[in-house]
Amino acid sequence: MSVEIITYLIYLAISIALTIWVAHTLHKNGRVFLVDVFHGNEQLADSVNHLLVVGFYLINLGYVSLALKLGYNLASAQEGIEALSVKVGMVLIVLGGMHFFNLFIFSRMRRRATLRHAPPPVMPDAFTAVREA
Amino acid sequence: MASLIVLYDPSCGLCRRVREWLEEQPKLVELNLVPVKSDEARHRFPQLDHEPTLNDLTVISDQGAVYYGPKAWVMVLWALGRYREWSYRLATPELLPTVRRIVSLISQHRYQISRVAGLAR
Numbered sequence: 001m002s003v004e005i006i007t008y009l010i011y012l013a014i015s016i017a018l019t020i021w022v023a024h025t026l027h028k029n030g031r032v033f034l035v036d037v038f039h040g041n042e043q044l045a046d047s048v049n050h051l052l053v054v055g056f057y058l059i060n061l062g063y064v065s066l067a068l069k070l071g072y073n074l075a076s077a078q079e080g081i082e083a084l085s086v087k088v089g090m091v092l093i094v095l096g097g098m099h100f101f102n103l104f105i106f107s108r109m110r111r112r113a114t115l116r117h118a119p120p121p122v123m124p125d126a127f128t129a130v131r132e133a
Numbered sequence: 134m135a136s137l138i139v140l141y142d143p144s145c146g147l148c149r150r151v152r153e154w155l156e157e158q159p160k161l162v163e164l165n166l167v168p169v170k171s172d173e174a175r176h177r178f179p180q181l182d183h184e185p186t187l188n189d190l191t192v193i194s195d196q197g198a199v200y201y202g203p204k205a206w207v208m209v210l211w212a213l214g215r216y217r218e219w220s221y222r223l224a225t226p227e228l229l230p231t232v233r234r235i236v237s238l239i240s241q242h243r244y245q246i247s248r249v250a251g252l253a254r
Contacts, residue, residue, distance in 0.1 A: 115217050116161060120134065121224035122207050124198035128181045133165075133173070 003074040007084050014084075015064040015091045019057065022095050026102055027053045033106045037113045052105070056098060063094050134198075136163035137212055138177065139205075140191040143168040145243045146252030155209070162212040189240055202240070203233040 027049060034045035067090055074080045139155075142148045152166050167174050169186045178193060185191070185201065192205040200208045207229075211220035223232050239246065246252075 111218075118217070118221075120208060120211055121221045122200065122204040122229075124194070125201045125204060126199040127197050128178050128193065128199050130193065130195060130197045131177050131179060133177060 003077060003080045004070060007070070007074060007080040008068060011068065011084055011087050012064070014088050016061070018088075018091060018095060019060045019064065022099055023053050023056050023060075026056060026099065030102065030106055033110055037106075037109045039113070052102060056102065059098060060091075060095060064091055067091065134162060134194050134196060136165060136195045137208060138165045138167055138193045138195070139209060140169045140174055140186045140193070141166050142187065142243070146247030147239075147243050147250065148247075150252050155213075158216075159214040160212055161214050161217060164209070164212050190236070203229060203236045206232065206236050 030052065031045060031049050034049050035042055038044045038048075067087060070083055070087075074083060141152055155164060155166065167177070169191070170183050174181075174186070175183060181193075181199070189202040190205040190209075192200045192208045194200075194208075204224075207220045207224050210216040210223065222228060
């Protein structure tokens, strides 16, 4: 097996393992957030959680697949490791970006849900009797 | 709090335009717009002094809490699904004085603004 093929295989193994690990973390810890957002409706929370994770996998694996091609030949194992490091680094940054984006979505959903039941922002100036219309 | 009654000035074009805009907005709390100093306003709030309601926007909750001027505007935003977040921002001690200044400027010059904007009848 040439250095290129070995590099590709290691790249795929690391990238896919990382994606699975991050998606798993997201899935496990995002659930608590979503259950809170949907006021204890666990079925809905699980459904949204699953849909989010599917999107996460699609985008990340899509990126991993697109970024696979090296475009030049590797002369030595050292070059192979260097190329691998660049590729895996890019995958890590994309994963990190996606992860923070997901956190942002979770926190925004949660804020919206809490706002819905939040009390008025100001105290009244006075009180008066109200008659029915 | 299930609903808010907004006492607005129907003789001001800007206020009528805002009323139309309010009617289109998605609401978290029901908004009922009642003309100021109208029979309906006097009937619903028999103990309220209706004189100041002509100078400042007045909002009254279904439980009788009265909000004038800047607080009334903040309460209207609070009732709207898209702007509830803004109502909390504007109600902070840092921003409320600015809101008070802008709101009182708009209220005092609402007829001129309506004329300039071509909203007068």
